[in-house]
Amino acid sequence: MRYIDEFRDGALAQRLAERIAAEVRPGRTYRFMEFCGGHTHALSRYGIAELLPPGIRMIHGPGCPVCVLPIGRIDQAIGLALERGALLATYGDVMRVPASGGLSLMRAKARGADIRMVYSAADALALAQANPSREVVFLAIGFETTTPPTALVIRRAAREGVANFSVLCCHVLTPSAITHILESAEVRAYGTVPIDGFVGPAHVSIVIGAGPYEHFAEEYRKPVVIAGFEPLDVMQAILMLVRQVNEGRAQVENEFARAVTRDGNLAAQAAVSEVFELRPAFEWRGLGEVPYSALRIRRAFAAFDAERRFGLAYAPVPDHKGCECGAILRGVKTPVDCRLFDTVCTPESPMGSCMVSTEGACAAHYSYGRFRDARLQGPAT
């Protein structure tokens, strides 16, 4: 497909790899965090890790909305469907996220809960219009990419007076999570690795623009290169980060200029700020409570807020004790350092957040990277 295939050219990838290897300073280690799960997935799927010189280490960040959704939020959704008789609609990615009591949305559905997968927020509203006698709740998750469609659907429900529709809002924000990784109190508990730069989000940045990272690059002296999700985009961004580090610069650069502008999509931003406001705190799976890192529905749209409508209270639920997701998300540990990895924790039966979605650090390593490890260790006995 146009604008995809050209950005996957193998010969160009080899040349980019040689350029990166030529510009890396001998003896120096470059630690870059790719925030987005989309980049984590591209690094694993296209074998980019193998093309990079040994001096470059990629740290997989928490930018996978499915992975960072805490157990307590899924519990709320399951409770609405199983105990309150609501018809719950959500994106397919959320169905397998493990919740309390060995449940997930998929397993709750098997117990008789009416849970439907939808492709778009608009499909959830259509379900409400087709089932006027049922309470229909849309479990809305995602970063800034996915938030504007939710804002549109709430606005439309208000305009058309759809009385049986509400949204359980779990939308989270990218810049606050990046900041949190660098300065949270938990850094003391987990230890930390110095991060030399960030591969910035692709599609999130289409909406918010390159501007929001400028303050961040300046205040924390970390280079940020916004990159598309195709393999050549990721490699070009790594090359640009290496150059910034070598030259002692900490700037926001935009490799994904074909879709990202400095100001972003203003129509989308206006819809989001009309419907949503900042939450003082939100729990992220693997990161804990992060201040001002998520959105909630404004009072003007309270009728469509499932938390208000059903009087929901949030109860945090700890992860499995052996789970190392918190340390993996900060780059302190790698998936193979976790004793649950590939033993009790697999993509079919995930225990921790990083194994839940194909974009999670553990799931990506399980699907692609572990074969590389096996080869390095030689044949199993």
Added chain:
Amino acid sequence: MCLALPARVVALVDAETATVDLGGVRKPVSIALVPEARVDDYVIVHVGHAIGLLDPAEAARTLALFAQMPAPDAPASPS
């Protein structure tokens, strides 16, 4: 989760809807967030919504940047 694909607009259906061509598959998407989209523009589609426009000139510039890499058998330019 944030995955999105570039698709070509083939028809404007109403003020908020367009038909796009995604590698040969045609489907309706919302253009409420990209009201400036016109036929033959490429839009970036995510969960049934166009969230941005693709700039063909910038895409060409990025591709040209990759192509400037020295070929494997050419000596790297001194820097």
